[in-house]
Amino acid sequence: MLSIISGDDVKKLDAAFIKATGISSWDLMENAAKAFFAWYQSKFMGVMGKVFVFSGPGNNGGDGIAIARLLAESGKTVSVIFFQEKEFCSKDYTLNIEKLPSKVNLIHISDFNFEIDENDVVLDCIFGIGINRPLEGSYLEVIERLNKTQCHKVSIDIPSGIPSDEILQGKAFKADHTVTFQFPKLSLLFPEHSEFTGNIHVVDIGIPDFFIQNFHKDKFFLRREDIRKFHKKFNPFSHKGDFGRIMLIGGSVGKVGAMVLSSKAALRTGSGLVHVQIAESERFIMQTAVPEVMVAGAEEIKRLDVFDALGIGPGWGTEVDLSFYCSILKRYHKPLVIDADGLNLLSKKPENLKYVPKGSILTPHIREFQRLAGEVKDHKERLDKARSFALEHGVYLVLKGAFTSISTPNGEQYFNSSGNQYLATAGSGDVLTGMIASFLGQGYLPLNAAICGVFQHGLAGEMTALDKRRGVIASDIIDTIPATFVDLDIE
Numbered sequence: 210m211l212s213i214i215s216g217d218d219v220k221k222l223d224a225a226f227i228k229a230t231g232i233s234s235w236d237l238m239e240n241a242a243k244a245f246f247a248w249y250q251s252k253f254m255g256v257m258g259k260v261f262v263f264s265g266p267g268n269n270g271g272d273g274i275a276i277a278r279l280l281a282e283s284g285k286t287v288s289v290i291f292f293q294e295k296e297f298c299s300k301d302y303t304l305n306i307e308k309l310p311s312k313v314n315l316i317h318i319s320d321f322n323f324e325i326d327e328n329d330v331v332l333d334c335i336f337g338i339g340i341n342r343p344l345e346g347s348y349l350e351v352i353e354r355l356n357k358t359q360c361h362k363v364s365i366d367i368p369s370g371i372p373s374d375e376i377l378q379g380k381a382f383k384a385d386h387t388v389t390f391q392f393p394k395l396s397l398l399f400p401e402h403s404e405f406t407g408n409i410h411v412v413d414i415g416i417p418d419f420f421i422q423n424f425h426k427d428k429f430f431l432r433r434e435d436i437r438k439f440h441k442k443f444n445p446f447s448h449k450g451d452f453g454r455i456m457l458i459g460g461s462v463g464k465v466g467a468m469v470l471s472s473k474a475a476l477r478t479g480s481g482l483v484h485v486q487i488a489e490s491e492r493f494i495m496q497t498a499v500p501e502v503m504v505a506g507a508e509e510i511k512r513l514d515v516f517d518a519l520g521i522g523p524g525w526g527t528e529v530d531l532s533f534y535c536s537i538l539k540r541y542h543k544p545l546v547i548d549a550d551g552l553n554l555l556s557k558k559p560e561n562l563k564y565v566p567k568g569s570i571l572t573p574h575i576r577e578f579q580r581l582a583g584e585v586k587d588h589k590e591r592l593d594k595a596r597s598f599a600l601e602h603g604v605y606l607v608l609k610g611a612f613t614s615i616s617t618p619n620g621e622q623y624f625n626s627s628g629n630q631y632l633a634t635a636g637s638g639d640v641l642t643g644m645i646a647s648f649l650g651q652g653y654l655p656l657n658a659a660i661c662g663v664f665q666h667g668l669a670g671e672m673t674a675l676d677k678r679r680g681v682i683a684s685d686i687i688d689t690i691p692a693t694f695v696d697l698d699i700e
């Protein structure tokens with residue numbers, strides 16, 4: 210798991226790492242340049258055009274000059290476009306300028322003609338995490354001009370103009386790819402910046418994560434290599450009881466499809482037994498759609514303690530008797546999952562939040578979270594609010610969207626890296642509810658259930674989108690869940 214630290218802490222991290230290892234800041238910049246170069250070779254091999262490196266006065270610009278050298282040595286035609294004379298630039302920028310081979314064209318911005326072809330590549334190394342005010346003057350003009358230019362665009366560390374932990378004020382470079390060093394800067398995960406970041410790639414520059422953890426506070430980035438350790442192991446003698454008995458509650462008239470999706474997803478995630486409690490009139494539809502599911506009558510809902518986990522809300526409607534809902538929350542003493550109308554009903558009467566069992570998992574999308582916790586001005590404030598909500602109510606708050614975040618009752622936040630825009634389809638959230646409830650019912654700790662559910666839901670979306678793209682529907686995500694276990698090598 211990568212720790213996400215603030216831009217200010219990166220400077221302290223660099224200084225401490227340099228002190229501890231005896232390497233120089235130039236070496237660290239060289240590591241960054243080499244890591245970028247390796248990425249470039251793997252992704253841009255087939256792009257034959259010229260490379261234009263726009264280098265600002267700080268270390269982001271220094272990275273650019275080092276990268277220009279590596280690209281030129283590999284045979285590329287490279288130009289460096291600079292803004293400031295080296296006396297006004299960072300120490301490592303200057304060292305790298307001195308190492309630049311003569312075959313690299315070094316052009317001051319005022320002499321640059323902007324003759325860039327569609328097939329050429331622009332590397333944005335104007336500003337990194339050291340940006341400290343909105344863009345203006347020639348920097349702004351150049352970035353606006355580059356934003357209108359048709360070519361391949363890659364930002365180094367962060368698109369120039371975007372601060373590392375805050376929302377952008379003003380303009381920024383619009384990249385097709387952002388190659389960020391060591392860990393994604395927090396602001397790369399904000400939806401407000403999606404038009405600037407393009408695809409985000411994290412490259413390792415050789416600072417071990419345990420070292421970063423000395424500076425780290427409470428934010429982590431989840432990647433596929435992290436997921437195995439959150440999974441529980443089963444053995445050949447495991448029986449269906451070990452895989453859990455869960456109850457999903459929801460499915461009003463006309464919305465029973467939500468429960469069809471949730472319950473199928475739970476079965477595909479490995480639940481031993483799945484019961485559903487739905488509107489009586491919808492029984493036939495439910496049992497025809499998912500014969501493996503048991504449809505509960507009113508008497509079964511009286512004995513909630515027999516279930517290893519509950520999932521409440523998909524397709525429930527908002528006309529539910531609140532005292533019935535409350536009685537479920539009061540009578541069930543283990544962590545459960547609440548989604549969709551289960552959340553909307555809590556927003557109607559927030560005092561019922563106190564009955565939600567500690568350690569439960571709430572899975573709102575942005576609008577549901579707004580109903581639950583109030584208006585926010587931007588995603589940064591939303592994340593802060595999610596964190597305090599989870600702390601205050603002792604729950605895991607899964608805030609859905611790109612880079613879904615999981616806020617924990619002890620103030621940590623985990624950001625998911627899997628998934629794509631094709632998951633934004635009707636019923637996709639119902640699938641996630643079924644998956645998380647399933648893991649919870651299989652005896653996973655709530656955090657592990659949330660992490661595995663969120664990651665594998667995203668992965669299933671990625672895998673099924675390979676040949677379906679925007680044609681993905683929620684049922685496709687369900688069909689692909691088993692393949693995610695194979696893909697991650699989970700027994």
Ligand SMILES: NC(=O)C1=CN([C@@H]2O[C@H](COP(=O)(O)OP(=O)(O)OC[C@H]3O[C@@H](n4cnc5c(N)ncnc54)[C@H](OP(=O)(O)O)[C@@H]3O)[C@@H](O)[C@H]2O)[C@@H](O)CC1
Nearest residue numbers: 237238241267268269336337338339340341342343344366
């Ligand atoms: N461990 C890592 O992650 C590593 C990170 N590395 C790299 O270092 C980068 C951070 O470098 P950095 O700190 O030198 O800051 P950077 O973004 O180049 O800009 C600062 C310069 O810009 C100026 N300036 C600021 N705002 C401005 C504005 N609006 N308009 C005009 N000027 C403005 C400011 O000067 P000022 O005018 O404020 O005096 C200063 O000169 C990081 O993103 C990564 O690429 C690797 O090399 C090694 C390991």
Ligand SMILES: Nc1ncnc2c1ncn2[C@@H]1O[C@H](COP(=O)(O)OP(=O)(O)O)[C@@H](O)[C@H]1O
Nearest residue numbers: 609610611628629630632633635636637638639
């Ligand atoms: N652009 C995106 N990138 C990654 N995941 C996404 C994106 N858009 C939506 N998702 C995921 O799709 C799911 C949608 O859930 P939700 O909004 O509850 O849908 P529904 O109400 O239709 O079931 C969530 O898990 C969310 O994280």
Ligand SMILES: [K+]
Nearest residue numbers: 333336367369
């Ligand atoms: K940049």
